[in-house]
Structure formats: structure tokens, C-alpha cells
Amino acid sequence: MSIEVGSKVKGKVTGITNFGAFVELPGGSTGLVHISEVADNYVKDINDHLTVGDEVEVKVLNVESDGKIGLSIRKAKDQPQQSQSRPRPNRGNDQRGGGRGGNSSAPPRAENFEQKMARFLKDSEDRLTSLKRHTESKRGGRGAKKG
Template structure:
């Protein structure tokens, strides 16, 4: 069986590393499933998802000239239609916080570079003034005796 990019095949996990898992494909060739391609969510420890000897369905992502084969378990799974529409929906949370409310990160509209720079300088000066005021009062202000 020839290995073609985009095809889905069954394979057997032959080795696990901290960065991914090696999968033996039909025909005796071996490919790598990177840890980011194991599951849809963040994978901290690949051993929680795979073990040596597991039979997995993988999608062939790429075949390098030197024979390296890139594989994906998460792309081999059929995605439900609901998830695809959510993924395709553009994300625009500029000017809102995680809960959808307004935040104080700045105006929602377009700002010119000069406006952004002026706002940045003003914020920086305000923070620096506040920092100096707080640290000087704790040290006793200027001219305090050290001792």
C-alpha cells in the first residue's frame, strides 16, 4: 500500500517520546505523530492518551524527501458538523473581556500609530509616577538618612 498525503490508515504505536509517538504503518514504514496532533485539547503528557501497542487511525500529513512521515490522530477523526461551524466563525473579542463585557484595553475602532504611541506614553508616565510615589514613601522620601 502506497503512502499518500491526506489518506487515513490504521497503525500501531511502536514508541513514545516526550514530543510525540511513533506509529508503524501498513507496509512497514514508520511515521511520527507530534504531541500537538494527538488530541484536540492540550496534551501535557502523551502517556495519558497513548500506550505502546495501541492501534490508532492516523491521517498522513506530509512525506518528506528523506522519508520522514508526519501523522495526525486528531485530524483522522471525523469532526461533527457543529464544531466546524464554530471553528469557521470569526473571533472578534477586541475591546471585550473573556465574558463578553467591555474592558479598558482601549477603543474598539482603528487607531493610528501616533494615537497608539501617545496613549502608550501617557500610560507609561502615569505608571512610572505612581511607582515612584509608592516607593519613595516607603523609603522615607528623598534625602532620608540611611542607617
Template sequence: MSIEVGSKVQGKVTGITNFGAFVELPDGKTGLVHISEVADNYVKDINEHLKVGDVVEVKVMNVEADGKIGLSIRKAKPQPERPERPERPERPHRPRRDNNRSNDRNGPTKENFEQKMARFLKDSDERLATLKRATESKRGGRGARRG
């Protein structure tokens, strides 16, 4: 029997490590079930879910050229039907906001990079001046003598 990706087969757990479990497949080959593929929920200790000698149904996820076989127990289980979501009612469309700032009442005008940069620098200088004034007043100003 050839092992093909996507097929479900029965296997026997032959070894358990901290990263997964080795499962012997019917044709004598061995594959690995990674710890993340053991159960649908988080698995901290794989020994709580599997023991050596357990017979499990696995799904073949991949077969590498060097012979390594990736298996999954959780994808071998039948997936429950997902209930369909009810359709959302149509929402009214809001008009798009234009993020360009403009004082022109005739409509927004596009700013080029230089205009945006000049506006940013002016705003930044004003903020720094305000911050500097507030800081100096708390320290007594520049050049103030102590003691």
C-alpha cells in the same frame, strides 16, 4: 499499499518520546505523530493519551523525500459540523473621518511632510519647555545654592 498524503490508516504505537509518538503503518513503515497532533486540546504529557501497543487511526499529513512520514491523530477524527453563523444585520455606514488637522473652514487641506514636521517640532518644543519649567521649580531652579 502506498502511503499517500491525506489518507487515513490504522497504525500501532511502537514508541513514545517527549515530542511525539512513533506509529508503525500497515506496510511496515514508521511515521511520527507530533505531540501537537495527538489531541485537540493541549497535551503536556503524551503518556496520558497514548501507550506503546495502542492501535490508532492516523491521517498522513506529509511524506518527506528522505522517507519521514508526518502523521496526525486529531485530524483523523471526524470533524464535527460547525453550525452556520447567523448573518449580521447591515450596519449603517459612518462617514469617514479625515485625520488631517486644518483650521480652514472651507475644507481640509493636505499637509506636506515639511508642514507636518514643523507642527510636530513646535508641539514638541512646547511640551519640553513645560516639562522643564515644572522640573526646575521642584529642584529650586538652576544655579540655586544648597545649604
């Protein structure tokens, strides 16, 4: 059985590393599911999601010329594919609520990498500014009146 890009196949987890899991596919070939392709949410420890011997359905992402096969468990599920095919309206990413978790009840948006990085940098700078302000006031930093 030849492995084709885009096909969904069943496989068995044969090994787990800190960066992903190796899955044996039909025909004896082995592919790698990167840790970012295990679940839709952030995966800190892959052992929370997979164990050696698990039967999983994977989607073939790529087949390299040197024989390496890239796989995805999260893209093998039907739900994420259906939600990504529908375009989402722009809800004004710059007008976010302030503070931690201010937008936690909002539905997830489809964002490209640049938008995610810009949002992360803005949020990170806001948090650092707040932290600096808080620690300087406790230490009597710049501009604090003494005596």
C-alpha cells in the same frame, strides 16, 4: 500499500518520546505523530493519551523525500474537519472580558496564528501589569508614601 497524503490508516504505536509518538503503518513503514497532533486540547504529557501497543487511526499529513512520514491523530477524527469547514463570524476579538477566565463559556473561535499571538501577548501584558502593581504595593515600591 503506498502511503498517500490525506489518507486515513490504522497503525500501532511503537514508541513514545517527549515530542510525539512513532506509529507503525501497514506495509512496515513508520511515521511520527507530533505531540501537537495527538489531541484537540493541549497535551502536556503524551503518556496520558497514548501507550506503546495502542491501535490508532491516523491521517497522513506529509511524506518527505527522505522517507519521513508526518501523521495526525486529531485530524483523523471526523468532528474537527466538519467544524472547520464552516466559516465563523468575527465576534470582535478586541472586546474581550477582563480578568482570568472571563470568556471561558464562549465557544472556541477559529483563529489564525497572528490572532492567537496578539491575544496571548495582550493577555500576558495585562497579567504582568497586574502582578507588578500587586507586588509593588506590598513592597512599598515607587510612589508609595513612607512614614
